[in-house]
Amino acid sequence: MADRHEHPEEPEEAEAPWEEPDADRSGLRDPARAARSLAALALAFEALALLLAIVPMRMILDDPAPATIAIAALVLASIVLAGMAKRPWVWPAGAVLQVAVIACWPIHWSLGVAGIVFALVWGYCWSVKTALGRPPKR
DSSP, rough: HHHHSSSOOOOOOOOOOOOOTTTOOOSSOOOHHHHHHHHHHHHHHHHHHHHHTTHHHHHSSSSSSSHHHHHHHHHHHHHHHTTTTSSSTTHHHHHHHHHHTTTTTOHHHHHHHHHHHHHHHHHHHHHHHHHHHHHHOO
């Protein structure tokens, strides 16, 4: 019983010896996770930006109810998609979300512009995801 108390922890595993990098990897430990995190971050920022747009819409528009409802629905969709970033269908769903934000142009032009900006951000995120899925150029 005394032996067990002298060394209660198991020895840590030694680091693996240096190996040449795999030509099929991007250099990141988990490239898919990095792409998912980028997507979730972009969607969270979009939700925040849209949420901050409610007050100006209420001040600018004569009838702010449609804008408030549309923005609230888009914020909710953005948060749900950010939370479900592990699912593969989030990428096309995020593109649909960007189209929905652009479709708010008739409510106020600034919502359409925000939709275009976030569509460009989403396109960049998707291109990063695609690039991380390919082997690196050496």
